[in-house]
Amino acid sequence: MLRGVEMKNLPCIDNAWLAIEDGFIAAFGSMNDFNGIEDWRDLTVIDAAGKFVLPGWCDSHTHTVFAASRAEEFVDRLNGMTYEQIAQRGGGILNSAMKLSRMSEEELFLAAFERLNQLMHSGTVAVEIKSGYGLDEENELKMLRVIKRLKAEHPLTIKSTFLALHAIPIEYKDNVEDFVDLMVVQVLPKVANEGLADFVDAFCEEGYFSVAQMNRLIEAAQALGIPAKVHVNQFNIIGGVQAAVDRNARSVDHLEELNDNDVEVLLGGNTMPVALPACSFFLRIPYTPARKIIDAGLPLALATDFNPGSSPSGNMNFVNSLGCIQQRMLPSEVVNASTLNGAYAMDVHSELGSITVGKKASFIITKPLNSLAEMFYYFGDNNIDQVIVNGELVHSKAN
Ligand code: NIG
Ligand code: FE
Numbered sequence: 001m002l003r004g005v006e007m008k009n010l011p012c013i014d015n016a017w018l019a020i021e022d023g024f025i026a027a028f029g030s031m032n033d034f035n036g037i038e039d040w041r042d043l044t045v046i047d048a049a050g051k052f053v054l055p056g057w058c059d060s061h062t063h064t065v066f067a068a069s070r071a072e073e074f075v076d077r078l079n080g081m082t083y084e085q086i087a088q089r090g091g092g093i094l095n096s097a098m099k100l101s102r103m104s105e106e107e108l109f110l111a112a113f114e115r116l117n118q119l120m121h122s123g124t125v126a127v128e129i130k131s132g133y134g135l136d137e138e139n140e141l142k143m144l145r146v147i148k149r150l151k152a153e154h155p156l157t158i159k160s161t162f163l164a165l166h167a168i169p170i171e172y173k174d175n176v177e178d179f180v181d182l183m184v185v186q187v188l189p190k191v192a193n194e195g196l197a198d199f200v201d202a203f204c205e206e207g208y209f210s211v212a213q214m215n216r217l218i219e220a221a222q223a224l225g226i227p228a229k230v231h232v233n234q235f236n237i238i239g240g241v242q243a244a245v246d247r248n249a250r251s252v253d254h255l256e257e258l259n260d261n262d263v264e265v266l267l268g269g270n271t272m273p274v275a276l277p278a279c280s281f282f283l284r285i286p287y288t289p290a291r292k293i294i295d296a297g298l299p300l301a302l303a304t305d306f307n308p309g310s311s312p313s314g315n316m317n318f319v320n321s322l323g324c325i326q327q328r329m330l331p332s333e334v335v336n337a338s339t340l341n342g343a344y345a346m347d348v349h350s351e352l353g354s355i356t357v358g359k360k361a362s363f364i365i366t367k368p369l370n371s372l373a374e375m376f377y378y379f380g381d382n383n384i385d386q387v388i389v390n391g392e393l394v395h396s397k398a399n
Helices: 004-008 071-078 083-088 093-101 105-121 137-153 176-193 211-223 240-246 260-267 277-283 290-295 316-325 331-338 340-345 373-377
Strands: 016-021 024-030 053-055 057-059 124-130 157-165 199-204 229-232 251-254 272-275 363-366 384-389 392-396
Touching (some): 057 316, 057 340, 071 083, 105 137, 105 392, 137 157, 157 211, 176 211, 199 211, 199 240, 211 240, 229 240, 240 251, 240 260, 272 290, 277 316, 316 331, 316 373, 331 373
Parallel strands (some): 057 124, 157 199, 229 251, 251 272
Antiparallel strands (some): 016 024, 363 384, 384 392
């Protein structure tokens, strides 16, 4: 992972060549010392003159498997309600859970597969996907099996997270501990047994799950060899960062609220802070203080939080523009946050996240640009000409 001032450093080769073999990066270098290839006949050549070749985006936080849009709540919010008020009246995550319980595994799979195609066309090459709209054993397992099938059938690199503690179902309103028991004691071992999760997650927040409840989940999962990535500090600071870092969580995500003590705690650990600026944009809540985090010497990753309630976009290009525009990150910092650090946050950094010999050949080729800054400056435009995943051209402007 890259921390602090290292995040500004994005090694770049002008006028470069790069060779892909069997889906992996075989070699690269400058055209100045390119010795030529004797036999070009079987090679596919892509001319990227005037363009940037970047590692593909690694989106380490999404809820890509979901039933349907929540555009009706979007309108409620435009009429003045807040995300929290909508949740309190049984909307929000509970609304998504109700819709999801009525859908079959096959329907969920097909909808998510299509969403992944869209993400891939916008330059994403690796994606973490959470459960959490099941809220009972049957539907959580259903979601996780959908993610397992996506891993097997979709070209993107996918990691799966069992979001065991996402919202409190109405029937557990007065006995939340029973719900935590259900997820931790009954469902988690089954998830582990079926090999359905790379990570576990909890929404640690006022009105959702306490630090103690999150800790129970993290510790039980750790005993089964499953690390945690958690939702903390979205609306309130209740001690989630300290608890997660103490328990060696892979990442702490959201952090729209972050105090000096949290920064100190993060400096003492190996947990990746993850900012989700599209969620801040959509909910009109504060942006994660990226400058405070990076200037303190910490690493930072950016992710979309793609979900129907707080970020109905999985477009990393928009996230990256928000990183620059709203969080005052430099273009090079944004690239590192969305590639190598994102890859670390989902534990795929040994195979993706940088242009390194031996890693998967998964890239973005931009449109012709005068500078890397233009990639994020022209926000809302599609600045990508081609996307290559595992050596295959999966998106081309010409087609
Ligand atoms: O990361 N904060 C909790 N979970 C999601 C929102 C899920 C939803 O509203 O459906 C998030 O923002
Ligand atoms: Fe989320």
